[in-house]
Amino acid sequence: MSYTFFLLLLSLVHSTFSSLAPTDRAALQSIRDSLTDMPGSAFFSSWDFTVPDPCSSFSGLTCSSRGRVTGLTLGPNLSGSLSPSISILTHLTQLILYPGSVTGPLPPRFDSLPLLRVISLTRNRLTGPIPVSFSSLSNLHTLDLSYNQLSGSLPPFLTTLPRLKVLVLASNHFSNNLKPVSSPLFHLDLKMNQISGQLPPAFPTTLRYLSLSGNSMQGTINAMEPLTELIYIDLSMNQFTGAIPSSLFSPTISTMFLQRNNFTSIATSNATSLLPEGSIVDLSHNSISGELTPALVGAEALFLNNNRLTGDIPEEYVKSLINGTTKQLFLQHNYFTRFPWNSGLQLPDSVSLCLSYNCMETDPVVGLSTCPIEVAPLLSRPASQCSRFYNHSSTG
Ligand SMILES: *[C@@H]1O[C@H](CO)[C@@H](O)[C@H](O)[C@H]1NC(C)=O
Ligand SMILES: *[C@@H]1O[C@H](CO)[C@@H](O)[C@H](O)[C@H]1NC(C)=O
Ligand SMILES: *[C@@H]1O[C@H](CO)[C@@H](O)[C@H](O)[C@H]1NC(C)=O
Numbered sequence: 001m002s003y004t005f006f007l008l009l010l011s012l013v014h015s016t017f018s019s020l021a022p023t024d025r026a027a028l029q030s031i032r033d034s035l036t037d038m039p040g041s042a043f044f045s046s047w048d049f050t051v052p053d054p055c056s057s058f059s060g061l062t063c064s065s066r067g068r069v070t071g072l073t074l075g076p077n078l079s080g081s082l083s084p085s086i087s088i089l090t091h092l093t094q095l096i097l098y099p100g101s102v103t104g105p106l107p108p109r110f111d112s113l114p115l116l117r118v119i120s121l122t123r124n125r126l127t128g129p130i131p132v133s134f135s136s137l138s139n140l141h142t143l144d145l146s147y148n149q150l151s152g153s154l155p156p157f158l159t160t161l162p163r164l165k166v167l168v169l170a171s172n173h174f175s176n177n178l179k180p181v182s183s184p185l186f187h188l189d190l191k192m193n194q195i196s197g198q199l200p201p202a203f204p205t206t207l208r209y210l211s212l213s214g215n216s217m218q219g220t221i222n223a224m225e226p227l228t229e230l231i232y233i234d235l236s237m238n239q240f241t242g243a244i245p246s247s248l249f250s251p252t253i254s255t256m257f258l259q260r261n262n263f264t265s266i267a268t269s270n271a272t273s274l275l276p277e278g279s280i281v282d283l284s285h286n287s288i289s290g291e292l293t294p295a296l297v298g299a300e301a302l303f304l305n306n307n308r309l310t311g312d313i314p315e316e317y318v319k320s321l322i323n324g325t326t327k328q329l330f331l332q333h334n335y336f337t338r339f340p341w342n343s344g345l346q347l348p349d350s351v352s353l354c355l356s357y358n359c360m361e362t363d364p365v366v367g368l369s370t371c372p373i374e375v376a377p378l379l380s381r382p383a384s385q386c387s388r389f390y391n392h393s394s395t396g
């Protein structure tokens with residue numbers, strides 16, 4: 001390509017772009033003035049307001065052909081605060097702030113930014129509530145405000161935004177209840193907040209990822225419409241009680257964390273195996289009683305320790321360990337009376353099986369059990385806690 005042709009091309013390309021709109025230039029100046037690079041960071045070194053065309057030289061900036069800012073990506077490693085002038089950038093579709101130490105509230109006026117599709121302001125030190133103006137973000141697809149110090153009630157309008165697919169508010173101080181969810185979400189992560197109350201009666205069937213871990217939610221989980229796309233569910237470390245409904249055991253599930261609640265039973269209908277092979281299921285540290293259903297046999301890792309399970313462990317679990325489907329099986333700290341082990345069998349080396357602190361009369365577990373270090377010394381439960389379970393004609 002000849003040099004003159006290249007110049008011609010360059011001037012053509014250039015002439016199709018107008019220079020940055022004066023309102024947007026003023027907004028960028030205020031945004032710049034309220035933030036600073038932390039020591040060692042040079043994000044703003046390219047932000048020279050004397051150049052004719054910031055759109056082609058400022059890092060983190062994208063503009064439309066009409067000279068309006070459409071994308072703003074700030075940081076990482078900035079401090080200061082977010083200028084309310086962001087709301088002047090009325091053509092903004094994407095607002096991203098990478099991890100840093102930015103403090104202060106969210107800008108209040110999001111109602112002037114109707115084109116926003118992505119807001120991601122994670123791992124900074126933002127405080128205060130989510131402004132009511134977020135309710136007008138009808139094009140919003142992704143909202144990630146995780147790992148800040150935001151607070152206030154979880155706004156009910158967030159989970160009704162008509163195009164919201166990804167909502168991540170993990171690790172903030174949001175309180176109050178989770179209201180009905182009507183957005184077409186596929187990713188909902190509210191872990192590590194102070195959310196209370198019960199689960200909403202339904203979730204969108206589009207949901208693939210749900211985490212509500214480490215909140216203060218309670219009550220029973222009513223049988224909900226099966227979430228046929230669900231891959232990951234984490235309700236651990238709340239105060240849920242009652243039965244774990246069989247609708248949670250979706251055939252698509254790969255990770256199910258329900259540990260450290262107060263669930264009392266597993267409602268498994270008549271299905272034999274509810275779990276796909278390779279799944280990880282943690283139901284430990286609950287109050288689950290009764291006999292163990294064979295329905296969880298497909299899991300690759302199954303944690304049922306620290307419950308009140310009784311009776312014989314179904315043979316299916318032994319088969320599943322031997323044929324390599326199950327690689328980790330933690331049954332310690334229950335009241336099981338028998339592990340159906342035949343001395344001719346051999347466990348694969350990779351298996352981790354823990355049977356300590358149960359009520360097994362004859363003890364096949366010595367030599368089989370490979371418990372985590374903290375439970376190893378407690379081989380069996382004191383006989384006084386077990387006597388009622390030895391009598392098979394009585395359920396105690
Ligand atoms: C940001 O800060 C972190 C922690 O000090 C550092 O590891 C990282 O390299 C910094 N990144 C940039 C782009 O300055
Ligand atoms: C767990 O639930 C049982 C029965 O509903 C109740 O008696 C018990 O107090 C609960 N435990 C905790 C720690 O909430
Ligand atoms: C459970 O049993 C009912 C009635 O016998 C039957 O209609 C249903 O399909 C069964 N469900 C499963 C998952 O096997």
Ligand SMILES: *[C@@H]1O[C@H](CO)[C@@H](O)[C@H](O)[C@H]1NC(C)=O
Nearest residue numbers: 273297316317319320323325
């Ligand atoms: C392993 O054993 C379990 C329990 O009997 C069974 O459900 C599963 O289909 C078996 N898997 C293979 C690969 O043989």
Ligand SMILES: *[C@@H]1O[C@H](CO)[C@@H](O)[C@H](O)[C@H]1NC(C)=O
Nearest residue numbers: 387388390391392393394395
């Ligand atoms: C076992 O159950 C039988 C019948 O219910 C009863 O007569 C007996 O006293 C029970 N024994 C113990 C040790 O609980």
